[in-house]
Amino acid sequence: MKEPPLSWLRGTVVLHISGEQVEGLINAVTEAGIVIWNVKATGSGVSLRLLLNDFYALRPLLKQTGCRMHITGRIGLPFVAARLWKRKFFAAGLVLFGIVLVLLCSLVWSVRVEGNKRLASEDVLDAARREGIYPFQWIWRMDSPDKLSKHLAARLPGVSWVGIERNGTAVKIQIVEAALPEKKPINSPRHLISRSDAVITDIYAEQGRPVVQRNARVKKGEVLISGILGDEANRQAVVAKGEVKGLVWHEYNIEVPLQKKNTAYTGERKDRSYFVLGKWAVQLWGYGKSPFEESRTLTELDPLTWRNIRLPIGWMTEKEMEVKETRETLTPQAAKEAGMALAEADIAARYGSDSIIKSQKILHEKKENGKVYMKVLFEVEERITEELPIVYNQGE
Numbered sequence: 001m002k003e004p005p006l007s008w009l010r011g012t013v014v015l016h017i018s019g020e021q022v023e024g025l026i027n028a029v030t031e032a033g034i035v036i037w038n039v040k041a042t043g044s045g046v047s048l049r050l051l052l053n054d055f056y057a058l059r060p061l062l063k064q065t066g067c068r069m070h071i072t073g074r075i076g077l078p079f080v081a082a083r084l085w086k087r088k089f090f091a092a093g094l095v096l097f098g099i100v101l102v103l104l105c106s107l108v109w110s111v112r113v114e115g116n117k118r119l120a121s122e123d124v125l126d127a128a129r130r131e132g133i134y135p136f137q138w139i140w141r142m143d144s145p146d147k148l149s150k151h152l153a154a155r156l157p158g159v160s161w162v163g164i165e166r167n168g169t170a171v172k173i174q175i176v177e178a179a180l181p182e183k184k185p186i187n188s189p190r191h192l193i194s195r196s197d198a199v200i201t202d203i204y205a206e207q208g209r210p211v212v213q214r215n216a217r218v219k220k221g222e223v224l225i226s227g228i229l230g231d232e233a234n235r236q237a238v239v240a241k242g243e244v245k246g247l248v249w250h251e252y253n254i255e256v257p258l259q260k261k262n263t264a265y266t267g268e269r270k271d272r273s274y275f276v277l278g279k280w281a282v283q284l285w286g287y288g289k290s291p292f293e294e295s296r297t298l299t300e301l302d303p304l305t306w307r308n309i310r311l312p313i314g315w316m317t318e319k320e321m322e323v324k325e326t327r328e329t330l331t332p333q334a335a336k337e338a339g340m341a342l343a344e345a346d347i348a349a350r351y352g353s354d355s356i357i358k359s360q361k362i363l364h365e366k367k368e369n370g371k372v373y374m375k376v377l378f379e380v381e382e383r384i385t386e387e388l389p390i391v392y393n394q395g396e
Contacts (some may be wrong), residue, residue, distance in 0.1 A: 003037045004051065007076065011052030014073030018045035021065040028061045052078055104278055104312045108137045108171055115175040119158060124173060127155040133164070133171055142166075168309030189237035189390040192225040194218045198246030198384050208240030218246070218384075227390050237390050246384045247358065250347065254339035254374040258367075260328040265321050268292070274316040276301065281316055292322040335372040336365075347380055355382040 004010075017025060022045055029036055034057055039048045045067075050058065062069060084091040111133055113121045128134065131151050132142055142148065145164040152173070153162040163174035192208065200216045208225040212218055227240040272286030298321065303314035330338070340360070347355055357380050364375040 003049075004035050007051065009077050011074075011076035011078035012049050013052055013055050013071060014047070014049050014075065015058075016042065016045060016047050016070045016072050017067055018070070019065065019067030022046055022067055025061055025065040025067045028065065029058065032057065032061065034058065047072070052076065100277070101313070105169060106139050107169060107312070108133070108135055108139060108142075108166075109169040109312050110310070111135060111171045111173065113173045113175060116177065118177055118180075119156060119175060124156065124175060127152055128173060130155065133173070139166070139169075168306070169312060170310060187239040189227045190240055191223045191227045191388045191390060192240045192242060192244065192385040193388045194220055194222050194224055194244075194246070194384050195386040196220050196248050196384060198248045200224075200244065200246045201381055202245040203242070204244075205240075205242040207238055208242060210242070212244075223388075224385060242385070243383065244385045245381055248351075248380050248382055248384060250378045250380060251363075252343045252346075252374075252376045252378065254343055254372075254376060256330075256335040256339040256342075256372045258330050258332070258335055258370050258372065260330055262326045262328060263323050264326065265296075266324050268322040270320045272318040272320070274318070276303070276314050276316050278312045286318070290320060292320065294323050294325065295320045296323055297321075332367055332372055336374065339372065339374060340376070343376060343378070347378060351380065351382040355380050 019025070026036075026039070026046070026048075034050060034054045036048045036050045039046055058069070111125060111128060113124045116124060125134075131148055133148065133152075143151075145166065148164045149162045152164070153159055156162065156175075158178050158180070159175060160178040161176040163176075165172045165174065197219050198217075200212055200214050200218060203210055203212065203214060203224065205225045208227050209229055210224070211226050212222075212224050218224065224244045225240045225242045227238050229236045229238060270286060270291060273284045274281040275284055298319045300317045300319070301314065302316070304311045344357060347357065357378055359379040361377045361379075362374055363377055364373075366373050
């Protein structure tokens with residue numbers, strides 16, 4: 001006979017029948033309307049299969065024919081359910097894990113913004129939150145992408161198009177900003193003045209009238225290039241442009257310790273592994289206290305992905321690496337050179353990388369409490385101009 005439909009769901013029993021009247025038993029089973037299949041002769045009898053519902057109807061026929069049976073297999077959903085029932089906690093854990101996984105996959109886990117240049121991402125995310133797009137929002141509570149795009153575009157000024165794309169638990173907001181005409185800076189008439197006391201070394205007036213010459217000594221706030229052209233009768237105010245360099249003196253108080261502390265990795269490390277589920281992490285390996293006196297920890301997260309969708313589950317590894325602190329003793333000369341290098345770097349950062357140190361003079365130097373103290377005067381050639389708006393009707 002053929003295997004009946006849905007036999008796996010209904011449950012199948014595999015039997016081995018032995019005895020002198022095996023053929024009579026098979027005839028009796030057929031007459032009783034019991035469906036059997038996969039009937040095969042063995043050395044001591046026959047092997048067959050029947051539905052679980054017909055198993056108990058077979059016993060009276062065994063007594064009539066004097067045959068014996070031995071169950072060799074149980075196949076189907078009823079037997080799987082019975083085995084799971086014996087392991088209630090394991091089955092409940094599987095069901096709970098499935099429910100939690102479905103719930104986690106029904107949440108929005110990340111929202112990212114792309115394509116924005118002028119518009120701040122924080123403003124886009126704030127507008128998206130008002131429309132119901134934010135992390136830990138239920139996906140089924142969100143409107144369709146078309147509606148969300150339309151409403152979000154209305155909330156964001158200077159945007160010509162907004163696209164909403166959802167891939168699994170991640171939402172991407174694509175921004176196309178409207179093209180704006182280039183804004184030219186509005187320059188009001190101005191002078192170029194000195195921002196410090198200096199001796200002029202070079203002056204170039206692109207626009208405006210230079211009022212100082214090379215080697216002239218100027219004070220802070222003195223006009224270098226005037227934005228007023230003409231005489232008293234015919235005056236015109238312009239935007240003064242140009243470049244003026246001068247010698248400026250800067251005094252630095254330098255303090256350098258004679259002992260330098262360095263930190264380096266030794267190569268020894270201890271790893272800890274975690275199973276990550278959403279915001280929770282369960283440690284799997286790497287238990288125990290840290291064996292290192294000093295260490296630094298590097299964390300690596302490896303989430304599971306499915307079709308380019310980042311799932312809220314995965315693994316996390318913590319790499320605790322041992323570090324060793326060493327101390328280096330500097331000679332007074334080396335400390336002095338290090339302090340001078342720091343001062344020169346500060347001058348370049350404050351007054352421009354094109355600044356040139358013409359000379360340096362140590363005014364005072366001493367060694368005290370494990371440190372070298374110096375007072376140094378630097379002579380620097382640098383740009384000295386700054387802008388001063390022209391106030392009308394008040395002359396220069």
